Amino acid sequence: SMASEESKAPSFFLLVFFSLSLVCCAGASNGAAATGDDAAMLLAIRASLVDTLGELRGWGSAPHCGWKGVRCDDRGAITGLDLAGLNLSGAVPDDVLGLSALTSVVLRGNAFAGELPAALVSIPTLRELDVSDNGFAGRFPAGLGSCASLAHFNSSGNNFVGPLPADLGNATELETLDVRGGFFSGTIPESYGRLRKLKFLGLAGNNLSGALPAVLFELTALEQIIIGYNEFTGPIPAAIGKLKNLRYLDMAIGGLEGPIPPELGRLPVLDTVFLYGNNIGGEIPKELGNLSSLVMLDLSENALTGAIPPELAQLAHLLLLNLMCNRLKGDVPAGVGELPRLEVLQLWNNSLTGPLPLSLGAAQPLQWLDVSTNALSGPVPAGLCGSGNLTGLILFNNAFTGPIPTSLATCSSLVRVRAHNNRLNGAVPTALGRLHRLDRLELAGNGLSGEIPDDLALSTSLSFIDLSRNRLRSALPPRILSIPTLQTFAAAGNELTGGVPDELGGCRALSALDLSGNRLSGAIPAGLASCQQLASLILRRNSLAGEIPRPFATMPALSVLDLSNNLLSGEIPSNLGSSPALEMLSVAHNNLTGPVPATGLLRTISPNDLAGNPGLCGGVLPPCTASAPRASASILRRSHVKHNVAVGWAIRISVALLVACGGALFLGLVLYRRRYVNGGGCCDDAVEDDGRSSSTAFQRLSFTDAQALACVKEDNIVGQQVKQEVGCDGIGAQNHKEST
Numbered sequence: 001s002m003a004s005e006e007s008k009a010p011s012f013f014l015l016v017f018f019s020l021s022l023v024c025c026a027g028a029s030n031g032a033a034a035t036g037d038d039a040a041m042l043l044a045i046r047a048s049l050v051d052t053l054g055e056l057r058g059w060g061s062a063p064h065c066g067w068k069g070v071r072c073d074d075r076g077a078i079t080g081l082d083l084a085g086l087n088l089s090g091a092v093p094d095d096v097l098g099l100s101a102l103t104s105v106v107l108r109g110n111a112f113a114g115e116l117p118a119a120l121v122s123i124p125t126l127r128e129l130d131v132s133d134n135g136f137a138g139r140f141p142a143g144l145g146s147c148a149s150l151a152h153f154n155s156s157g158n159n160f161v162g163p164l165p166a167d168l169g170n171a172t173e174l175e176t177l178d179v180r181g182g183f184f185s186g187t188i189p190e191s192y193g194r195l196r197k198l199k200f201l202g203l204a205g206n207n208l209s210g211a212l213p214a215v216l217f218e219l220t221a222l223e224q225i226i227i228g229y230n231e232f233t234g235p236i237p238a239a240i241g242k243l244k245n246l247r248y249l250d251m252a253i254g255g256l257e258g259p260i261p262p263e264l265g266r267l268p269v270l271d272t273v274f275l276y277g278n279n280i281g282g283e284i285p286k287e288l289g290n291l292s293s294l295v296m297l298d299l300s301e302n303a304l305t306g307a308i309p310p311e312l313a314q315l316a317h318l319l320l321l322n323l324m325c326n327r328l329k330g331d332v333p334a335g336v337g338e339l340p341r342l343e344v345l346q347l348w349n350n351s352l353t354g355p356l357p358l359s360l361g362a363a364q365p366l367q368w369l370d371v372s373t374n375a376l377s378g379p380v381p382a383g384l385c386g387s388g389n390l391t392g393l394i395l396f397n398n399a400f401t402g403p404i405p406t407s408l409a410t411c412s413s414l415v416r417v418r419a420h421n422n423r424l425n426g427a428v429p430t431a432l433g434r435l436h437r438l439d440r441l442e443l444a445g446n447g448l449s450g451e452i453p454d455d456l457a458l459s460t461s462l463s464f465i466d467l468s469r470n471r472l473r474s475a476l477p478p479r480i481l482s483i484p485t486l487q488t489f490a491a492a493g494n495e496l497t498g499g500v501p502d503e504l505g506g507c508r509a510l511s512a513l514d515l516s517g518n519r520l521s522g523a524i525p526a527g528l529a530s531c532q533q534l535a536s537l538i539l540r541r542n543s544l545a546g547e548i549p550r551p552f553a554t555m556p557a558l559s560v561l562d563l564s565n566n567l568l569s570g571e572i573p574s575n576l577g578s579s580p581a582l583e584m585l586s587v588a589h590n591n592l593t594g595p596v597p598a599t600g601l602l603r604t605i606s607p608n609d610l611a612g613n614p615g616l617c618g619g620v621l622p623p624c625t626a627s628a629p630r631a632s633a634s635i636l637r638r639s640h641v642k643h644n645v646a647v648g649w650a651i652r653i654s655v656a657l658l659v660a661c662g663g664a665l666f667l668g669l670v671l672y673r674r675r676y677v678n679g680g681g682c683c684d685d686a687v688e689d690d691g692r693s694s695s696t697a698f699q700r701l702s703f704t705d706a707q708a709l710a711c712v713k714e715d716n717i718v719g720q721q722v723k724q725e726v727g728c729d730g731i732g733a734q735n736h737k738e739s740t
């Protein structure tokens with residue numbers, strides 16, 4: 001029989017076979033079915049596979065056409081092997097070449113590794129080859145170019161290196177070419193310009209480089225081009241205007257340059273355009289307004305200039321418009337407020353001016369609006385939450401004026417309100433505390449006046465509240481620190497009166513409290529020491545009196561304690577310097593007395609952090625003699641500088657660690673970093689962490705690692721492509737998936 005001959009002399013068999021295959025590949029394959037031999041060959045194939053789960057255990061008893069994964073035609077000849085997801089590994093032997101009617105081999109999602117068996121690219125009758133999601137590595141062997149009927153080829157999610165197989169350009173029946181998520185390098189072979197029937201081109205997430213070959217844009221059958229996350233350079237050819245069937249275009253993350261060709265606007269069925277994360281310059285062509293099927297447009301993180309063309313307002317199906325991190329200027333076109341399906345609008349980090357369209361959100365299912373870091377002015381549109389779907393309202397670093405619309409206080413979908421550093425005035429709306437999903441409320445650096453509404457303390461969801469640098473004048477709501485989810489509360493630089501709230505209700509999550517620069521009086525509640533997570537406590541520049549609570553010395557997480565410029569009296573608690581996590585302590589300018597305990601941090605503390613307490617002595621200060629002389633001014637100055645630099649670095653490092661680890665970021669530390677390190681710049685607004693992974697790494701993972709996907713989906717707030725306001729670097733990984 002064929003099988004036994006083959007096992008005796010496999011190389012002879014192969015030789016014969018290859019001579020035959022030349023004929024077959026020319027399209028004349030029609031061997032008579034030799035079913036007995038087929039069964040034997042299947043068993044030979046199984047014998048060289050490693051089947052840890054015993055999935056192919058049932059192979060053996062006739063008829064073989066009923067065996068798992070085996071497909072036959074009506075004459076009993078094997079036409080398909082579908083062995084997807086069986087955790088198979090081992091080798092695919094040349095026996096597969098004996099199956100003379102085989103048109104489909106699907107090995108998707110197994111545990112194969114090593115080089116791709118040459119047999120798999122030598123099956124002349126093949127129409128479909130899917131080896132995706134395995135661990136195949138090495139160079140991709142030549143051979144598929146001789147498979148004249150090959151229509152679907154998928155090797156995504158493997159570890160192939162080296163050039164793309166150029167001979168594939170001879171497989172002119174090819175409709176699907178998917179090699180995403182590997183390590184292919186080099187350029188796109190010119191030979192691919194012969195793939196006239198190609199509908200799907202997936203090259204994303206490899207190490208491909210060079211210019212996009214013009215011939216690619218002659219392939220008018222193309223419906224999907226997904227070639228991002230590579231290192232392609234050069235322009236997007238104007239010939240792209242010929243791809244009349246193109247629905248999906250993803251060239252995100254790469255080195256593409258030059259302007260967006262206006263010809264792109266000629267594609268009638270195009271619904272998705274992702275060009276983010278390149279170096280594309282010039283203006284956004286107004287012709288894009290002609291893309292009547294467009295649903296997603298993401299041109300973010302490029303070098304686009306000029307204004308947002310008003311023509312974009314013609315895009316009646318547009319759901320997502322991401323233009324952040326460019327150099328756009330001018331107004332946000334009024335028509336953007338009329339786009340009937342708009343859910344996500346992200347324009348942050350540009351130089352846009354003028355007001356937002358007043359109709360924005362009123363008749364739109366708006367979910368996420370981020371226009372932060374521009375020069376926008378005028379009022380916050382009142383109807384932003386018109387459809388009740390708004391989760392993110394990100395307006396910081398602009399010049400918005402007027403009150404915060406009270407309509408927002410009934411917008412129960414809200415998760416984030418970040419409106420710091422504007423010129424908003426009026427009161428903080430009441431009822432924000434009743435928004436049961438609201439997580440962040442950032443209103444710092446505005447001109448807000450009046451009270452902090454009591455009902456804010458009713459919240460069961462807020463984790464971050466920053467009301468600093470306004471003109472708020474009231475007592476703090478007594479229960480504000482007992483919001484169970486609260487991690488950071490800052491209200492520095494207002495005119496707050498009364499005491500530090502002592503209803504702490506467990507303060508389970510509280511890690512940063514900054515009430516500095518107010519008019520708070522009374523004693524510091526000792527109960528704060530029960531806040532186990534509290535890492536940063538900043539109460540400087542108030543009128544707090546009484547003693548430093550002794551239990552502060554045993555707070556497990558406390559690393560920054562600033563009580564300077566108050567009216568505190570009594571002694572420094574003897575073990576305060578040994579507080580386990582303490583890195584920065586200042587009690588300067590109070591009325592403390594007695595010896596400075598020479599323990600822990602207090603042994604090396606800068607005298608500056610003790611200054612202005614005439615009654616303190618000993619330790620780093622002059623000894624406690626009858627009339628201790630003051631430390632000389634020059635010593636003070638020198639140690640001050642040293643200390644600040646050291647603290648600056650320590651804090652900078654811990655901030656970086658916190659960001660990297662996805663932990664809560666402590667506002668106190670950020671404030672200190674700003675104070676000590678000549679900062680400013682991009683990172684200033686990176687107050688939150690999104691746990692994003694590096695873009696290419698993620699892209700690769702995403703083809704194989706379901707957990708990576710699940711993890712990203714967990715972050716999903718909007719269910720759409722939302723990239724958050726953390727700075728432009730590394731935002732790409734997020735919006736490739738439906739996620740944030």
Ligand SMILES: *[C@@H]1O[C@H](CO)[C@@H](O)[C@H](O)[C@H]1NC(C)=O
Nearest residue numbers: 050052053087088089090111
């Ligand atoms: C899948 O196969 C690999 C390699 O053969 C083996 O290490 C692993 O345990 C298998 N997984 C399961 C779930 O059996």
Ligand SMILES: *[C@@H]1O[C@H](CO)[C@@H](O)[C@H](O)[C@H]1NC(C)=O
Nearest residue numbers: 108132133154156176178200
């Ligand atoms: C290729 O295979 C991957 C993984 O199995 C799959 O997600 C992808 O959709 C396939 N490509 C095409 C074009 O069907």
Ligand SMILES: *[C@@H]1O[C@H](CO)[C@@H](O)[C@H](O)[C@H]1NC(C)=O
Nearest residue numbers: 142145166167168169170191
């Ligand atoms: C493609 O086929 C032609 C003949 O049809 C042959 O000359 C050429 O070498 C093949 N190209 C590749 C890359 O195999």
Ligand SMILES: *[C@@H]1O[C@H](CO)[C@@H](O)[C@H](O)[C@H]1NC(C)=O
Nearest residue numbers: 161162183184185206207696
């Ligand atoms: C592919 O590119 C990545 C990142 O650009 C790089 O780290 C890696 O070494 C490259 N791998 C190969 C095989 O070229």
Ligand SMILES: *[C@@H]1O[C@H](CO)[C@@H](O)[C@H](O)[C@H]1NC(C)=O
Nearest residue numbers: 265266286287288289290311
């Ligand atoms: C495309 O847009 C231009 C300018 O916006 C317009 O003049 C032209 O009529 C549009 N063409 C089509 C086919 O809609």
Ligand SMILES: *[C@@H]1O[C@H](CO)[C@@H](O)[C@H](O)[C@H]1NC(C)=O
Nearest residue numbers: 343365366367387388389390
């Ligand atoms: C918007 O919210 C409403 C309920 O408030 C819901 O019925 C609708 O489906 C949402 N629309 C979108 C696009 O999510």
Ligand SMILES: *[C@@H]1O[C@H](CO)[C@@H](O)[C@H](O)[C@H]1NC(C)=O
Nearest residue numbers: 567569570590591592593615
């Ligand atoms: C400082 O404390 C002493 C008692 O320790 C008290 O006599 C004095 O009035 C206090 N000074 C101020 C300015 O509060």
Ligand SMILES: *[C@@H]1O[C@H](CO)[C@@H](O)[C@H](O)[C@H]1NC(C)=O
Nearest residue numbers: 301325326349682726727728
């Ligand atoms: C803003 O965009 C520019 C250019 O894209 C970039 O260099 C800069 O880092 C971005 N700034 C922030 C805060 O993301």
